[in-house]
Amino acid sequence: MLARRRWRFAILALLPVFLIFAYVRIYPIADTLRLSLFKWDLLSKNKPFIGLANFRELFGDRLFQDALFNTTVIAFGVLVITVPLAMVLAALINYRTRSRLAGFYESAIFIPHVVSLVPAAMAWKWIFDARLGPLNAFLSWFGVPAQAWLFDPFWSVVCIIVLCSWQALGYAVLIYLVGFKNLPVSVYEAATLDGANEVQKFWRLSVPLLKPITLYVSVVTLVSGFNVYAQAFVLASDAQGAPGRQVRVLVLDMLENSFRNYRFGYAASEAVILLIIVLVLTLLQFGLLRERATR
């Protein structure tokens, strides 16, 4: 009896939060899935069911293919840079944890993560500017001719990867630092006694022991990478003919299809594809990085 009352109390206590969560999270996702099967321009009362026609059109859409390709390159580019670099930086900071400057290093690396995205992207837009940017000025000291970083199809994507990695690094380092601080000291002492140097200890002990952290960081980084939009938009944005080439990414393509082309059903089908891609990649990461013992 008492157990049932406690159970009922727990349910009732959680219900308001669950209802809010369902309304702001579950319902929009379910409605997007539903909307992807309809033809709807937001304005008309007429919303005919068209089945998978949106998806069929999507896979033949050149702009969607460009967006998917660019987004995939950016997401994996950020992942490949952020995860190993964050691990190494966290190891270095952890190694010098008793240094007076350890706090400074942590703060310096974390600051980009808390800086607002738009002003940060505008600062990087100036850095990459073909004529006035300090990057070209710096490279000119070494005889490298000025590059139109934001206009070249290849380099404009690289610029976005650099910007996204710069922002993602701080959070990843912070998570890895927590991981390092929770590693068992005895294992490292044993390795020292066995004659292992710091690099060997890092590679043979830290990397495998930090697998759960790596799993979390890589999932978060990859999901965030697939949702890139503001960086691509700001680096190419201008009222009078952009200072950069607009790199087409999935979220931008979705917004364009929704609010420029008034094709909400079509944009919803893009969102469904993005959801499936992120889910599949997340499951793959879990499969690759999950601890063998927990299987």
Add this chain to the structure above:
Amino acid sequence: MTNQTSLQGKASRAMAGMIGSAVFASALLGSSALAWAETITVWSGYPEMTHFYQHVAEGMKASHPDLEVKVEAIALREHEKRVALGLTSGAAGTTIIELPGSTASRYLENDLLPAAPEAVSAFVKDPANFGQFFVDSASRGGVVYGVPLFRGQAALYYNTDMFAKAGLTEPPKTMDDYTAYAEKLTQRDGSGKATVSGWSLRLSGGGQGIAEKFWINLFQNGGSVLEPAGDGKWKANYANEAGRKTLKQYLDNVFTKKTVAVEMPADAEAFERGQTAMFIRESWVISDIAQKAPDLKYATAPLPAGSIALPANLYVKGDSQAAWDFTLAANTPENLVWLLDNVGWLPNRSGVDYSSVTSAKPAFAAFVDYPDGYKFFTLPAIGPIEEVLTRLAAQLTAAFGDAALAGDDAAIDAYLKAAADETNSILDREGLLAK
């Protein structure tokens, strides 16, 4: 002592009661006053129009003392999103919405904007006030829904100092002249790289602007992005000689003659800084130059064959006579002269004497004094027009960055055909393609 304390307590309570009553009464009066005041909101996609709408509101204070006008002007693309979401979700209060006629058509098709009252309709339909082109842009099926206000119309802006230095005494008259002039006007550094472009072209950027600017140049060559085929049907009209000539001119200037590069500063900002010798844009640039580069020596000229004319109208969401009064007040001669003088967009109303502005600012001449036979085109009022132009813009952006296309007519033709096929497929999907 006890009596004194008791008296003091009573006095304090009485004072507190009086203060409380006074506060309550003021709040009651204040809220009553607010209840009498009407608030209307103006949504605009051009931030430079803020002061104009505020000026109109100021002028209405005598006839509408309780009217409060809030002006919310944001960037055009954000404004379009706001209108799409605001009208479908039911924007609270009365809203005056500034929209191009071509964009408003989809809202009118879905009964999201009400028809204008009879008095407003009569004002718009009066031939003494507006030409038929502007009446049609604000109407649907013969019913007036909006009030025309201003239009975007393009002309050439050129730096007279740079022209004189290059030995050019008059503006270009043909599109071939544009390329020849661009070569003479381009300034280069020691390595031959262009530092000041001879002719600033719209080569990059998101949205449909690239396609609109391409259409302006295409129109000079006798082409158009979309051509009406009767009975409300359309088809792409740029995979032809006019399209080839237009695209070829872009590629020639970028890759062959190198008079402009995609990474060079462009448009009004570049012109004001002396980073380009000439460019094609709407009349708002005149006021922009007056504010940002008042010492710039420049002139304007009509384009060789004609220009785009994109009318913007005011529509009213909600049931408010004051809002419709605002749309009429915006069209008084005094306010329209103020608009032209202080903002630079061209008023649509006829029969108004703009000479006080055009004589003080001769740059407006190219927009109002054009030669006989000067033609105009506008964006078709069809649902997928934004999608057509946005997708064409994406195609053109890729073309402008493809050096292999320059000088290769066959490759240019193939490129235009692929783009036109995409345009026609969009029209076909919406049941608008001419067979």
